[in-house]
Amino acid sequence: MSETERQSLVGAPTALALEAHLAPYAAHSARSRGRRYPEPAPSARTEFQRDRDRIVHSTAFRRLEYKTQVFVNHEGDLFRTRLTHSLEVAQIARSVARNLRVNEDLVEAISLAHDLGHTPFGHAGQDALHECMRDHGGFEHNLQSLAVVDQLEEHYGAFNGLNLCFETREGILKHCSRENARRLGDVGERFLAGRQPSLEAQIANVADEIAYNNHDVDDGLRSGFITLDQLAEVCLWHTHHEAARSEYPRIDGRRLIHETIRRIINTLIVDLIETTSANLARVRPASLDDVRESPPLVAHSDEVAAQAAALKRFLFKNLYRHYRVMRMANKARRVVTGLFHAFTDDPRLLPPAYQARGPVAEESANDAAPPAYDGSQARLIAHYIAGMTDRYALKEYQRLFVIDNN
Secondary structure: OOHHHHHHHOOOHHHHHHOOOOOOOOOOHHHOOOEOOOOOOOOOOOHHHHHHHHHHOOHHHHHHHHOEOOOOHHHOOOOOEHHHHHHHHHHHHHHHHHHHOOOHHHHHHHHHHOOOOOOOOHHHHHHHHHHHOHHHOOOOHHHHHHHHHHHHOOOOOOOOOOOOEHHHHHHHOOOOOHHHHHHHHHHHHHHHHOOOOOHHHHHHHHHHHHHHHHHHHHHHHHHOOOOHHHHOOOHHHHHHHHHHHHHOOOOOHHHHHHHHHHHHHHHHHHHHHHHHHHHHHHHOOOOHHHHHHOOOOOOOOHHHHHHHHHHHHHHHHHHHOOHHHHHHHHHHHHHHHHHHHHHHHOHHHOOHHHOOOOOOOHHHOOOOOOOOOOOOHHHHHHHHHHOOOHHHHHHHHHHHHOOOOO
């Protein structure tokens, strides 16, 4: 152990004890690349546990309760929201991490934070805001999530944001253009060098897909937008649906649907663990640095990956493009676009915190900063809209455009 590593472990016996079981290729909090603003080590938890706790207590995390997964928040109390989705991702990711002996706390922190930057109204809202921001650097929810934890949260006296560890921030940023990567510094390096993130970040990414594909099936059936007859054509569904009926001949309705989805999720998780374990045995990484230099290691087998992809195509065609979903998406785009243009035309309509200080032109924005970090008026408007819940965005739209005589 080097002197630098030895010094980094001083004062962190809790982290050493809690992470003693981890594989050598896992991310160890005592060896973290640190925080943007140095802080004393926590005394009763690891650095990654501290990150998770800060995320859970953040304002942006609470707002996820009223942000859309597929269905707009007011359409029903039982449909998924970004909050329930994030909790489901964290549960799946922790199960995989535990079996692979990698850091559960880090994978949970990444999972809980990965959607913090999502706009109201799901992907329809994101697409609309990106179009509005096309001449101002665009909008991307992964970059916005990073901006939330780096800059926008206001909880601490010493710094903006949550001051999370490098490894957590790296995991939040799943995608990034080379142009933005050059501006982001440390967390953008891997996109320029062609390296991979930690196994924990890779696990959170795949867990996200497992969660939203299967739970969108549940919400789609609950809404009546897709049917069991349609799903019978999807191999992954049909196989587990028939197995559930065979084992429990008398169950039907919601119980049969839940039993089928439970079995699909279990199959995907077990296959992910087995395939990733085989990849690790083949590559034999001895450290986190070896993981970064390897090809992606967290993956499904070819057969299961093909089945999951077929389910995803089914959902895209039959649920996400269902005419009633498209109608709501169209309304969502109108709301986001209307808000953006109203605030752009007259920034005085914005709350004071989102009004640029003094005359601001696009050329005065910081060219060295990636989108989501510059200080232009357009970007401040994007921050305001992205932070809205579904119902707040609808109320704000009504306040601006509807004359109420009451």
